[in-house]
Amino acid sequence: MRLLWVGLLLGIGTLVHAAVPEPVGELLRKNGIPAENVSVYVQRVDQPSPLVDHQSDRPMKTASTMKLLSTYAGLELLGPAYRWRTEVYHDGRLENGVLHGNLIIQGRGDPYLLAADMRAMLEDLQLAGVEDIRGDIVLDTRYFARRYHDAAEFDDKPHAPYNAVPNAFAVNIKSTSFHFLVEGGKLNIEADPELPEIHIHNQLNLVRGDCGDWKSRLQFVVEPLGDEVAVTFKGDYPSACRDKTLELNVLEDGPYAYGLFRSNWLSLGGKLRGGWRYGALPEDAQLLVAHDSQPLSEIIRTINKYSNNLMVRQLFLTMAAERVASPATEADGVHVVKAWLASKGLHFPELILENGSGLSRDEQITARHMAAFLLAAYASPVMPEYLSALPIPSVDGTMANRLRNSQARGSAHLKTGTINGVSALAGYVHDRRGRRWVAVIMVNDPKASASRAAQDALIDWVYQQP
Structure with a gap:
């Protein structure tokens, strides 16, 4: 009888907590956000069922929390040590420092090829014996499919860095x-x-x-x-x-890349006679130098901690190019990610992917299924790299100014997501007793931006679990 009574008490406790925790609900009500426009799911990583489950089967727009799926997929499909390679060739002859011919740069989607990397490549080019380039600079960007894209279509801000579109030779984050x-x-x-x-x-x-x-x-x-x-x-x-x-983001891709090349080349004492153009790498071209990116495990730290849209879209297309074919399209990326999920027994029929960044009015998933892949990631061999790439409350990234007065500060790894009408927070909470939880809260409401305090209250509540 005593065991039955304890079991009933535990069952009642679970039912009580199945709804939105009261501190969270109170803040949602205070800010005029109806509970029906909120989805919440909380589960301990070592338990089979959730502690909180509120509308977790309702498809919700995700904003940038969709990067959690793209970066997890990237780590498993490409590997934490994966590096992007940019190669420089010539199609003529090199004599006494003079290149009689064109210099061809073959981009393969490096998401984080900065101006300093460009300069380092050109220093290596000079060490390879090139001083005077008599032909053109040819940019081979066919690794990704070219498509005409209106950068203003999302929010009528075509020059905002977050609206920059992918390119196989995207330099300096195009900014x-x-x-x-x-x-x-x-x-x-x-x-x-x-x-x-x-x-x-x-x-x-x-x-x-x-x-x-x-x-x-x-x-x-x-x-x-x-x-x-x-x-x-x-x-x-x-x-x-x-x-x-x-x-x-004010210059088109080609002129920007060429401008950076020419500026650095001339400052290094090099000579350049031609202009620039897009083109294909000839079969008989000769390799001069190659530049490898940082490993993916480092790249995703920048993607997730600072929510970089262009970088994750480059990753999304790279998965497509590596797993399907090149030139890669975003549709190929969608196919790759969904096939990978299915191979793990994760079937999300409501999932809509567009570019993998969350910069979309269409990308969606349920809170239950976001929690499902977060739980799978926690059990994955890439878990250490994955968690370490997420912002830590009151410490860094997009969470640097969140939960500053909470005991949960510094005790969670969370990804934020915000676009008009959408605000979300998802990731992992390390509670006061040393247990790890997956927590997801997504708000789709005209007043979604006012839900930040409620999101923080959820994380604090999870941290305080007895």
Whole structure:
């Protein structure tokens, strides 16, 4: 009888906690978010059933929490040590430092080929004996399929870095930093990298007053000029802001890559006679140098900790190229990820993938199934690399300023996700007794952005479990 009574008490406890925890529900109500627009799932990694299960079978838009699926798939399909290789060839003859012919760069999707890496490649090129390039710089980007894409279609912000579209030779995350510098009562604007293809027109007024939301007080106009671009800044800039930086994607892929190449090559003392163009690597081309990226285990740290859309889309297409065929399409990536899930016995009929980043109005999954692949990842050999790539509350990445007053700070690995009408948080919580939990909360509501406190309350509640 005593054992039966204990069992009944445990069953009642499970039923009580099956709903949204009261601290979470209270904050949702306070911010005007109906419970029916929220999905929550919490399960201990060593238990067969959830502690919290609220609308977990409802398909929900994920925003950037979809990166959790793409990066897990990447680790298992490609391996933590996978590296992207960029190779440089020539199709002519090299005599006494002079290359009589074209220099061909074959990109294979490196998500994190920075300006410093470009310079290192060119230093290696000089060590290989090249000093004077008499032909063109040819960019072979056929590893990914080319498709015309309107970068403004998501939110009408085509120059926002998060809207940058993939390219097999995407350099420096395709971003230009515009530095606003106040000195001697004057405002100067400088571009980094500083390329002659980027023309800055400064029409900003330097004004008094608090810095505040300085970005909302300025406007910019980007005007393409063939392979160059004019960027005009208008509006007001408060002098109290001192030095600020605005990241924009303003140059097309080819001109940007070529501009970085030429700028670094000339600064290294090299000579360049031709221009640039897209083209295919000839069969008889000769390899000069190769550059390997950081390992995937490091790449996904940048992807997930800072929620980089372009980098995860490059990964998504790389999985497609490696597992299906090249030139790779996003549809190939969808096929690869779904086939991989099925091979693990994970069948998610409601799953909609588009580009693997969550930068989509269509990508969706249920909270139950997001928790299912998080549980599978925890049991996977790649678990250490996977967890270490996720933001830690009040420590780093997109969670650096979250849960600062909670005992759970520093005790979770969580991925955020936010677009208009969608806010989500998912990952792992290490509770006060040393147990690990999977926690997922997704909000699809016009007031979703107001759910952050409720999300944090869920993590705190999980951490405090007796």
